[in-house]
Amino acid sequence: MTSTEDITILKIGGSVITDKNSEDGLAWEEEIIRIAREISGFEGKLIIVHGAGSYGHPQAKRYALTEGFHAEGAVVTHKAVKSLNRIVVDILNDEGVNAIAVHPMGCTVAKGGRISEMYLGSIRMMLEKGLVPVLHGDVVMDTEKGVSIVSGDQVIPYLATTLGASRIGVGSAANGVLDDEGNTIPVITSDNFETVKGYIGGSAGTDVTGGMLGKVLEMLELGKASSITSYIFNATIAGNVSSFLNGENIGTAIKDS
Template sequence: MTETVILKLGGSVITDKSGECAIDHARLHDIAGHIARSAPKLVLVHGAGSCGHPEARRYRINDGLDTENVPGVYHTHAAVSRLNAAVVGALRDAGIEAIGIHPLDLALAEGGRLASFETRHIAEMTGHGIVPVLHGDVVMDRLKGACIVSGDQLVTRLAVALGSRRVGLATDVAGVLQNGAVVPRIDRSIAETLEISGSGNTDVTGGMRGKIRELLALADAGTDSHIFHVSKVGRFLDGTGHGGTIVTRRGIP
């Protein structure tokens, strides 16, 4: 049986975070071309970048809902949905049978963490050659009213639910950096000693530290993950070296 690959595109890779919903269509079409050539059984997840983070901050979504910021649920979801439509459009232009899936419609959080997340239909889609495209999103939260669930949190949940052993995160840096150099492998003991540098972009989902926290949890469940520069996405999909970071539960050999 063909293995399901989970690929996450960082929001800063496909948008310009200095603008508001400034989508990099050229980058999207380049990535779609790599995916079409590799033709993996794939689930794609993308971050929000400048299509959602500005709205989430403006409406203080992660502080929880009150009488003043309820409209932020709509505006945040609408912004990231525009980006999702652009990602799906680029994939379909490349001949990939992609369809957008919105976490707001099928997830429930509790205290900022996913409490329930329906994935059975996602497995059915991949079995029929459909590429589901999910994204970081605002979701309803039993304790806070609403919260932001990052694409990285979705990646961890999807990998476990779908039994995926190939997980890749394409970013705007070469991997996890310490003093400007790529850290080739990270486990929990190494993570405790790291002073992480990386993209200058910050967001409401925790940046690189948040990413590593999610991926270490995935490693604990038995699945390694790969962090690499987006220019290496084709090499990751082909199974060749990407020169980035592997997050694992094992120490450096």
Template structure:
């Protein structure tokens, strides 16, 4: 029987300020996440993880400047990729400092989209790394697109895709907060029955975000729930919430079928 596999998305707004190019990196938050994950991994050595982080200000700013969601731009795709690899290196180094065995996977190297949706993906290297106890670390990225040359592939699309491929039905989305209603109260459950009512509360990001902010995130998760029975949890990245998620408890906002 396969050992448990967790897929966790670390939001760009959790990692960085989403204003200004290469906005401040929240190193304290990153280090806390890495410490909690390392502690859990030490007590559950056979459990496997795939991490996918967002772009924050690093990727979204050049993506917006060069309209990379809609078109190919030679300089734009280069600047965006360099920015994303810079942020990925910060995350990788923080994880490695906590004695976690990690390896970067840049989606531009193995994913192709068609009309901004994943159409081709070669996962064998990632699978083999995972089988060796390595934690693959992916990120939102600029990738090649068969229709428009390139596009921005959101981490919010990557995570449900991986969940389906690896048959993992429980995924975590670390955000700045859970999902709130108009009274600023946490919405504990979003499912197919109440999604159309709740989506009016879902806004865009406070900063530059070409992938749709919370509204785009929940749309992806509802589709994953409908297509693959994926159960997702959107929660803030504090130690208590992360520990509850890893321990199999409900936390933050649950998105399911």
């Protein structure tokens, strides 16, 4: 990969690469292979963030990690999301992407469920050297709660604002954010959010991080804090990931105004 000054952040949702109805983790490896091949042609600085799907949400729910500290639950949940991350990173490398795993548990501290600090020195160096950091939703240490769940959707805005990303895509299992008739809402801003909020559902499977509404809220906050427009699009459709990476604006655009 050749280096450019711009940073692109690509999120691949857990619903795209795992069966979110599974209780013990089931990865759709053929989908991961397809997406990895679409990513492999990209030239530029890229950060990949993937969701946990059935490799994190059921475990976090089982141990009630959103309600309080549970040491064994933290270990089990982190181990689960780490195993999915290994599958993703291995496939990316098999398809020619120089991907490196970065586990938020090892570099992030939260406060009350929100990221308060995250060590990014190694990620900056990876980007400069043409490596692709691959992060994920994870359990992290929390100064108030002991541990908390930090979703990939929360990781994205932190990375984007701190590193100065120029382009963000959130690949989901839907054609963007849909209205009450199933049509894609082209743009969501602070001005029309209250109108479209009623259309936005949660998740088809177990999700302890807010589903589609959580995604939209995180990206709206990012838009308020920066001039960055995010795009939520359907990553289950072949070609959409490469289209986004090639500069096409697809799905639902989310921005401040």
